[in-house]
Amino acid sequence: MSSRPHEGDKMPDIAMETPDGGSVKPSDFKGRKLVVFFYPKDNTPGCTTEATDFSAAKAHFETAGCSLLGVSKDSPKKHLNFIAKHGLTVDLATDAEESGLSDVLGIWTEKSMYGRTYMGMVRTTYLVDADGKIARVWDKVKVKGHVEEVLAAAQAL
Numbered sequence: 001m002s003s004r005p006h007e008g009d010k011m012p013d014i015a016m017e018t019p020d021g022g023s024v025k026p027s028d029f030k031g032r033k034l035v036v037f038f039y040p041k042d043n044t045p046g047c048t049t050e051a052t053d054f055s056a057a058k059a060h061f062e063t064a065g066c067s068l069l070g071v072s073k074d075s076p077k078k079h080l081n082f083i084a085k086h087g088l089t090v091d092l093a094t095d096a097e098e099s100g101l102s103d104v105l106g107i108w109t110e111k112s113m114y115g116r117t118y119m120g121m122v123r124t125t126y127l128v129d130a131d132g133k134i135a136r137v138w139d140k141v142k143v144k145g146h147v148e149e150v151l152a153a154a155q156a157l
Helices: 045-056 060-061 076-086 100-105 146-156
Strands: 033-038 066-072 091-094 108-113 116-121 124-128 134-138
Touching: 045 060, 045 076, 045 124, 060 066, 060 146, 066 124, 066 134, 076 091, 076 146, 091 100, 124 146, 134 146
Parallel strands: 033 066, 066 091
Antiparallel strands: 033 124, 108 116, 124 134
């Protein structure tokens, strides 16, 4: 998709469902920095590590004036289980709608494994500045050391 937003562009403002049945969108964080980390699936090893790493560093992000939001296509009920099972403190949201935020960002895409193709989330993190502009994008994230790198960028912003 050629219209995919890049650094310097406004973060698309699309509402997603929260585990408690409410909704959240990037503009809800206006005036604060925001890290939105998109991950493939609750309760899988890499995603669990990423979510627990962000949870462990949440106080440091708060000190840097930065909120955290984890996003996948999993249902709000699955998110509640994921939060309870791993003691997560980061906010999670469900981006299940057709043409939702991950679709608009171009990170819900066709993937293939063992010769089978399927739709999946590309692990991607966005750092959004206090004005709602994308300050930094990490594509195809490798989990190890990622949270520290994002925290350093958030602190420098």
